[in-house]
Structures are given as C-alpha cells and as structure tokens.
Amino acid sequence: MKFESLRMKNFKRFAGDHTIPLSGDGSVTVIAAENGVGKTTILDAFFLCLHGKRGMKLRKDNSKFQFEEWLANAFSSLAEAMSGYGEVSVGLDCSDDNGQSFSIHRSFWIEMESKTVSEDVTLHVDGKILRLEAGEKKEHVVQAWIDAMLTPQLARRFLLDGEEFGQLDMSHLSDAMKTGLDDLLGQGLLHRLSGHLKSVKRKTISDMAPAHERESLGMLMQSSEEHAAELNEKQRNLSTMRLELTELESEQRELQDQLQQKAAKDGAELGQLRIQHAVHSSEMASLRKTGLEHLLNQVPFLVGGLEGDLRNHDLEEAIGTIRSRGLEGKVLQTIADVLGGLKPKLSKADEKRLIEASEERLEQTFDSTPAAFRFLDEEMLDQFLAKKESLGLSDLENVREFFSEATEKVAEGRALTNELSQASKRMGLTEIADSLGATATRIGELQTLIALEEGNIEAIMAEQEEINTRVEALKASTSSDSMHRRSLDLIQTLLPLLEEYRIQSRKQLAEPLQEQFAEGFKMLSRKSERIKSITIDPDEYTVDISLQGFDGNWLRRDLSATERQHVGLSLLYAMRKLSNRPIPVVVDTPTSRMDSRHKGYSVRKFYPNLSHQVIVLATSDDLAGGLYSELSASGALAQEILLQESTDTNDIEVVETNLKTFFEVKS
CATH class of the missing domain: 3.40.50.300 (P-loop containing nucleotide triphosphate hydrolases)
Incomplete structure (x- = not known):
C-alpha cells in the first residue's frame, strides 16, 4: 500500500x-516546516x-x-x-x-x-x-x-x-x-479467533444452565476471562519483580563486599555497627514475611472490628439459622417435588398457598440471620469457619502485639542505619553506604510487592477453580449427546490447540525478529559494534541487549532519550521488515534528540531502508549540515513539500519546491 x-x-x-502529494519515484517524501x-x-x-x-x-x-x-x-x-x-x-x-x-x-x-x-x-x-x-x-x-x-x-x-x-x-x-x-x-487473527470461540463458549454454557441462572452465570464467565487475562499480567509482573529482586540482591552483596574491603581498617565502631546492621536486616526480613502473612489473613478481621470469638456478632446464632435455612430449603424442594407427583393433585389454590407459606417461613429464617452473616450459604459458612480456625483468629491480640513490636523494630533500624551512615561518612564511605541503603530499601519494597502479588494470584486462581467446578457440574448434568455438550467439548478442544499454535508461531518469529532488530540497530547506533547478543521475548516482545563493557541487560540501565529512541526505531524496523503486508511509515521530527553523527546514520542508512514509503515531517534542523543534499543525491526523494505561513493571513500554504534552501541556508 x-x-x-x-x-x-x-x-x-x-x-x-x-x-x-505524497508519492513519487523515490521512497522518501519530505514535508518541511518550521516549528x-x-x-x-x-x-x-x-x-x-x-x-x-x-x-x-x-x-x-x-x-x-x-x-x-x-x-x-x-x-x-x-x-x-x-x-x-x-x-x-x-x-x-x-x-x-x-x-x-x-x-x-x-x-x-x-x-x-x-x-x-x-x-x-x-x-x-x-x-x-x-x-x-x-x-x-x-x-x-x-x-x-x-x-x-x-x-x-x-x-x-x-x-x-x-x-x-x-x-x-x-x-x-x-x-x-x-x-x-x-x-x-499475523498474530491478530489468532487473537480474534480465540476471542470468538470464548464468546461462543460463554453462550453455550449459559444456554445449558437453568433460565434463572443464565444471566449471573454469563457475568461470572465474563469475569473469569477478564481475571484470566489479569492473572497472566500478574504472573508476568511477578516474574519481572523476581528478576529485579535477584539482580538487586546480587548488587547488595557486591556493595557489602566493597564496604567491607574499604573498611577493613575502620576500627571497632564501624565494624560493630556493620555487624548490628546485618543482624537487624536479617531480623527485618523475617518480620516482613510474618507481617505480610498477617496483612493478607488476620488483619482484615482486625480492621473490620471482628473479635476472635466473634460472640459480639452472634456467630453461634448465625450458624444455627444458616443450617436451618439450608434444611428448610431442602424441605421446600421436597414439598414441591411431592406436590408435583401427588395423585390426586391438590387444587392450584391449595398448592399455591402451601408453597407460599413454605417460602414465607424460609424468608423469616433468612431475616432472623444476623446481618453480618446473611450473605453466607451453608457451603460458604463451612469455608468461613475453616478459614477462621486455620488463621487462628482467637489469637488476634498477639497480632496487635506483633505489629507494635515490629514498629519499634523499624524505628530501631532507622536509627541504626543513620548511625552507620554517619560513621561511614567519617570514614569516607558515604557513597557506598548510601547506595547500599537505597538498594536495601528497594529490596524491601520488592519483597512486599511480590508477597502481595502472590496473594492476588492465589485469590484469582481460587475464583477460577470455583467457576470451573460450576461449569463441570453443568456439563455433568447435561447429556453427552446434546448439541450444547458436543459444541462445548469441541470448543474446549480447539482453544488449547489454538493457544499452542500461537505460542509456536511466536517462537518461530523470535529469531528473524532479533536479526532484523540487530540490522536496524546497526544502522542507528555506534554502540552496535559492541553487541554481544540481542534476544527478543516472543511472548512479550521485550528486548535484552548484551553489550561489551556492560553487565546484564543494557536496556536496564538509565538510558538516555536518544538511546531509547534507537531501540524503539530498531523495533519499528524489525516490525516493518517482518510485516505480512507493505505499510507506509510517517514520522514527525525523525531525528529528534539525535546528535549530528546519529542524524547522519539515520538519514543516510536507516530511513531510506525503513519502508517502501517513508514520509518525514522535518524541521530545518532534521536534515541540516549537508544531510538534505546527501539524501537528494541518493535518488531516494519522492516528493519535496514546504509548509509556510501565508504573508497575508495566518493560514498555511502548501508549496511543492526544492528544499535545499530551507535546509542548507538555515543550517
């Protein structure tokens, strides 16, 4: 196109x-204008x-x-x-x-x-x-x-x-x-096909359910799919955080070694403080783990004002009424079944009165259930009681005491860190000590975030399991020869096959994507001479660049805007080269943030080879310093357009003209 x-x-x-006009004999159209x-x-x-x-x-x-x-x-x-x-x-x-x-x-x-x-x-x-x-x-x-x-x-x-x-x-x-x-x-079609199959699956399962459950079940399945996507995202985040944590822990050990080497002759004070700090860090790691367990389990009961024995909230009464509700519900169902098969049948009026009286009784039992527990049915009540027992909620006072002691420990750690910083400053070790402190702080943050994310993942997986159990129950209650059952079985067979095909297809793209990325990067950056390897994750499209003189992934460093631009443009180049259809590229300020050397790389090598049609929206700086003349001499120019302000009004005029004056004179 x-x-x-x-x-x-x-x-x-x-x-x-x-x-x-945008096209011509060459591949590059230049539309020039001042800012x-x-x-x-x-x-x-x-x-x-x-x-x-x-x-x-x-x-x-x-x-x-x-x-x-x-x-x-x-x-x-x-x-x-x-x-x-x-x-x-x-x-x-x-x-x-x-x-x-x-x-x-x-x-x-x-x-x-x-x-x-x-x-x-x-x-x-x-x-x-x-x-x-x-x-x-x-x-x-x-x-x-x-x-x-x-x-x-x-x-x-x-x-x-x-x-x-x-x-x-x-x-x-x-x-x-x-x-x-x-x-x-070419992966978009697979996503759309998978989405369509999931939509058909939702409708099929909904049609299998009793009429009064269809709407809620449909919403539940929609939520399940959203949570599945959320689960994938959280698992990716967890992997990223764990990787960062591993790198930071390695960095922390290196800083500690540096501090130890430089402070080998530091005297008793700093040596003793470092020992105390190490011991305290170990204690804090243990406290942090226990504290997170409390936050995810017991603390919600404390925040909600629920005492350990729950007597103030009438738990025993709630257990009795919920059990009665369950029994009365079964009795009501039995009455309905008996009335349906009774011969001779009761009159419709008598049957209606009997059912209404039974339902009224069930409603009275529901109303008598303590408000805090009305949302529970028998199954959920059993889960609640098991959770209460396993969490040791009768010992919530100890949880309060734990956080009180942990608060004191945090204050003690801050004081110790300050003492260590002051002592290091006196010994000329401030920079290493500050880096060590910042690294330790980030490690603590990551440990907290990882524990929270693990808790979120566990909760989502539990909900998914509940939904799957409900779907399997529906399938079990449906004839294996029914159209709905056959359709559902077919979809559940196709979805994992489609996902496996998608994964394998992406893996096949990884190597050519890496090759084209490297080709684009070599056109843009002088650092390309130091490349040891380039790896692109086919699932996330994230890039890992190993360069001589840098440990780990170069992209994890604090890159300049120009370096990030080179990486982004290289990915654009790889995308374009592997595209299953020709697509024009339009770029505003094509050499933004680049110095004169890198502008030369991009104008001479990169943009003319980026696509069969490249339209650049350039200021006078973008192609200054002889770059316009080089581009023109190469035969790559298709159209040259100047946007200029009208001398009479405030509007803009479009002029087809040779742009040499615009770029060369103003440079």
Whole structure:
C-alpha cells in the first residue's frame, strides 16, 4: 500500500482546500516546516481520516481528551461557519501493488454553539463508491474495510512522533503496543479467533444452565476471562519483580563486599555497627514475611472490628439459622417435588398457598440471620469457619502485639542505619553506604510487592477453580449427546490447540525478529559494534541487549532519550521488515534528540531502508549540515513539500519546491 495524497479542508491552520502529494519515484517524501507551522496537524489528519474519533483518542492517549471539543477548536479560524455549522474534512488517496486505487473521505459538521459533531465517511475503490449489501450500514462497512487495511493499533505504530521513542520502555511494553505488533506479524487473527470461540463458549454454557441462572452465570464467565487475562499480567509482573529482586540482591552483596574491603581498617565502631546492621536486616526480613502473612489473613478481621470469638456478632446464632435455612430449603424442594407427583393433585389454590407459606417461613429464617452473616450459604459458612480456625483468629491480640513490636523494630533500624551512615561518612564511605541503603530499601519494597502479588494470584486462581467446578457440574448434568455438550467439548478442544499454535508461531518469529532488530540497530547506533547478543521475548516482545563493557541487560540501565529512541526505531524496523503486508511509515521530527553523527546514520542508512514509503515531517534542523543534499543525491526523494505561513493571513500554504534552501541556508 502507498499513500498517494492527503487532502484537508478547514483543518486547523489549513483554511480552505489543500492537497499534499505524497508519492513519487523515490521512497522518501519530505514535508518541511518550521516549528508550529503544521507538521503535527499533518499527523493528526492521517489519524482523523483513517479512524475518526477512535483514531484521535488512540493518538492522544489521554483519558481527559474530549474529541468534540478538540474538533471544534480544530475548525479553522479563517473559515466561515454556514448556518451555524463548521465543516472540517480530511481525505486520503491510496494505491496497492495490484494497481487498485482507493480513496477515503471523512467529513465532520460541527454545531458551533453546542459543539456537537456529526460525521460522514465514504470510500471509493477504483473511482467507484463502495457497494453495500442490503441491511449494511455504510459507516460500519467502510470502517471495517479501512481496519482490514490498517488497524488503529498499526496506525499508532507506523504514524508516529519521533519524540515518543525517547520515552519508550522496552522492558514494559503497553498492551496497545503489543496488540499492534501482533496485528503486524499475523498474530491478530489468532487473537480474534480465540476471542470468538470464548464468546461462543460463554453462550453455550449459559444456554445449558437453568433460565434463572443464565444471566449471573454469563457475568461470572465474563469475569473469569477478564481475571484470566489479569492473572497472566500478574504472573508476568511477578516474574519481572523476581528478576529485579535477584539482580538487586546480587548488587547488595557486591556493595557489602566493597564496604567491607574499604573498611577493613575502620576500627571497632564501624565494624560493630556493620555487624548490628546485618543482624537487624536479617531480623527485618523475617518480620516482613510474618507481617505480610498477617496483612493478607488476620488483619482484615482486625480492621473490620471482628473479635476472635466473634460472640459480639452472634456467630453461634448465625450458624444455627444458616443450617436451618439450608434444611428448610431442602424441605421446600421436597414439598414441591411431592406436590408435583401427588395423585390426586391438590387444587392450584391449595398448592399455591402451601408453597407460599413454605417460602414465607424460609424468608423469616433468612431475616432472623444476623446481618453480618446473611450473605453466607451453608457451603460458604463451612469455608468461613475453616478459614477462621486455620488463621487462628482467637489469637488476634498477639497480632496487635506483633505489629507494635515490629514498629519499634523499624524505628530501631532507622536509627541504626543513620548511625552507620554517619560513621561511614567519617570514614569516607558515604557513597557506598548510601547506595547500599537505597538498594536495601528497594529490596524491601520488592519483597512486599511480590508477597502481595502472590496473594492476588492465589485469590484469582481460587475464583477460577470455583467457576470451573460450576461449569463441570453443568456439563455433568447435561447429556453427552446434546448439541450444547458436543459444541462445548469441541470448543474446549480447539482453544488449547489454538493457544499452542500461537505460542509456536511466536517462537518461530523470535529469531528473524532479533536479526532484523540487530540490522536496524546497526544502522542507528555506534554502540552496535559492541553487541554481544540481542534476544527478543516472543511472548512479550521485550528486548535484552548484551553489550561489551556492560553487565546484564543494557536496556536496564538509565538510558538516555536518544538511546531509547534507537531501540524503539530498531523495533519499528524489525516490525516493518517482518510485516505480512507493505505499510507506509510517517514520522514527525525523525531525528529528534539525535546528535549530528546519529542524524547522519539515520538519514543516510536507516530511513531510506525503513519502508517502501517513508514520509518525514522535518524541521530545518532534521536534515541540516549537508544531510538534505546527501539524501537528494541518493535518488531516494519522492516528493519535496514546504509548509509556510501565508504573508497575508495566518493560514498555511502548501508549496511543492526544492528544499535545499530551507535546509542548507538555515543550517
């Protein structure tokens, strides 16, 4: 696919109609402008045309973003509203390798007083408007067609601001980034198929349940799927935290060795303090573990004001009434069964009175249950009592005493740390001691977070088990020959096979992804000469770079914005090279934050090889210092566009011109 031209009408400072040609003989189109003269507007126009409101929300990535207000403000101040309505429109003309042309046009009418917006989108293929079948809605069909060409997630990856890569953290990619990568590398279809099968599974199980349980069961299964995704995320977070903890513990040992070596002749005071600090650290580790166990188990009962024997909350009475409720419920069911088979049958009026009286009795028992325990049924009551017994809730006073003593221990540790710091300062060891203190603090934080995450994971797994038990019970009560049972068995067979295929498919992508990433990185960074290895996790797309002179993953260091930009651009390069379809790349401020050497790498080597079509939105600095002349001489230029302010008004003019003067004179 190629972008042939971009059209705008009354969009921000582009008053009236404007067309910007985007393709030519070369692979690189340069749209040049000074800061504040329309480059960001061009990028906005791409998102707005392709994906409308949804595209702009994804681009802005801000929960407070209000599309209607933004669009009303985007209506050119030099344009006139007609009958109280302002019109903003954007269009994109494209072509593909098969010679097919298609044109997207999106118009918005803004009621200027209320800021309400109405929209119309059209698509022409080979000059003819897209044909609709009976019952199809134009906006849905057109948007589905556009999404098949370039999903919003892919647009977010290939229509980009160079500044964004300066903030990219390759060790914690966002879900949106990973979704875009999946779509690009052919994994998106597998996700959508899996999602469809899970939806069918929910409906099938719901249909198997009694009518009065279907809604609640459907919600339960939806929650189960959400929790499954949450469980995966938490398990990944746990692995990441454990890895960081291992690295920090190693760092702590190294710092302790350094401190010991430098303080070998420190005298009695510092030596004694270090011994006390080591002993105290060991004690605190034990206290922290016990404290977390209390926080996850007994403390909620303390916070809720529940005493150990629970007598103030009428536990014994609750046990009696809940047991009675269970028995009465069974009796009520027995009465209903007897009435159903009774011969001769009672009159409907007598049968109704008997059932109503029984239900009223059951309701009275429920009302007499102490309020704190009304939500429990017999099974949940047994679980509660077992938990109460296993947690030792009769000994909550000891828990209070533990936290009181732990608080004193923390204060003692702070005082000891301060003494050690002062003594180290006197011996000239402050820097190592401070680093050791910061490392110990982070280790404590991680140990706490890991314990909490383990507790969260355990709770989610328990809930999942409960849901699975309920589903299996439904299956057991359904004939194995029923259509629902056969459908469910088929889906449950397909889902793990689909997941295994997805995993294997991603593993096959790992090696070529690493190779293409390394190729892109070598075009951008002089550090590429020191690369020992590059590894990309096919599940998370996280990158591990081993460089000569650096221990561990280089990306875990405090990288500069330029270094993060190089890593992000290298991943973009790998994505583009492995893409199952040709996609143009649009980059605003392509050499942002780069020094002159790295600008040269990117302009001479990287961007001309990034894609079959690269559109760069450049300031005078981006291609200064002879870089424009080199790019022009290489034959890579397709179009040269200058955006300049009108001498008469505040709007922007689009000029096709040789850009040598713009870049060379201003450099």
